[in-house]
Amino acid sequence: MIEMFNVWKTYPNGVYALRGINIKIDKGEFVYVVGPSGAGKSTFIKLMYREERLTKGKIFVNGFNVERLKERQIPQLRRNIGVIFQDYRLLPNLNVYENVSFAMEVIEAPKKTIKKRVPEVLELVGLKDKMAALPNQLSGGEQQRVAIARALVNNPAVIIADEPTGNLDPETSWEIMELFEKINFRGTTIVMATHNKEIVDTMKKRVIVIKDGKVTRDEYRGGYSYED
Numbered sequence: 001m002i003e004m005f006n007v008w009k010t011y012p013n014g015v016y017a018l019r020g021i022n023i024k025i026d027k028g029e030f031v032y033v034v035g036p037s038g039a040g041k042s043t044f045i046k047l048m049y050r051e052e053r054l055t056k057g058k059i060f061v062n063g064f065n066v067e068r069l070k071e072r073q074i075p076q077l078r079r080n081i082g083v084i085f086q087d088y089r090l091l092p093n094l095n096v097y098e099n100v101s102f103a104m105e106v107i108e109a110p111k112k113t114i115k116k117r118v119p120e121v122l123e124l125v126g127l128k129d130k131m132a133a134l135p136n137q138l139s140g141g142e143q144q145r146v147a148i149a150r151a152l153v154n155n156p157a158v159i160i161a162d163e164p165t166g167n168l169d170p171e172t173s174w175e176i177m178e179l180f181e182k183i184n185f186r187g188t189t190i191v192m193a194t195h196n197k198e199i200v201d202t203m204k205k206r207v208i209v210i211k212d213g214k215v216t217r218d219e220y221r222g223g224y225s226y227e228d
């Protein structure tokens, strides 16, 4: 599903963000990516959907050789990946239904399919009753649910989340994690960068530790700690 071979990323200012990453994530896995601030977690995630270009190495995501894609092929890659951010990134002037349906309109899905699929996915995230609400009428947890619905609506093979509970209180964070579990249980691969120690330690999933741009630990049923 996702493979990285000796991946290096140097930013133009000379920062070595990633230094020789090798990783394989299989279909259906749930993986936490943890590590100190500035370790390279966001960079690791951005390379997967080609938000950033790698400096050296190879990345494959769902059969795509990410670095080799031409600009016009990038939307094809991104159709396979749902991305979720700490700050939700909803369109403020569109209501819940429209924020989600927009993602289907962009890929030119048939109107009939959109009409059927959007309520389905809003039901899955528990927001069927809020379809007409605008983002600023929702709580943080609800806004993140909309972002998750939007990420899921085109049935991606993988969901990549960068600190998705970073702005949420502990209880809401747990509700969002339960939703990710449900999504993973239905077959979607999940890769999540997080600083949430309690969640990582309790969920007992695969944990990849990145420190100074390198994978320093990769453990199934792992814990959060990255001190060694």
Ligand SMILES: Nc1ncnc2c1ncn2[C@@H]1O[C@H](COP(=O)(O)OP(=O)(O)OP(=O)(O)O)[C@@H](O)[C@H]1O
Binding pocket: 011, 012, 013, 015, 016, 017, 035, 036, 037, 038, 039, 040, 041, 042, 043, 044
């Ligand atoms: N666009 C950029 N230009 C230059 N340097 C960058 C850029 N983005 C990140 N960096 C640097 O690359 C390194 C890795 O950053 P990255 O954001 O991947 O870390 P992180 O592990 O996600 O951190 P955090 O947990 O604080 O979000 C850091 O030293 C950071 O300052």
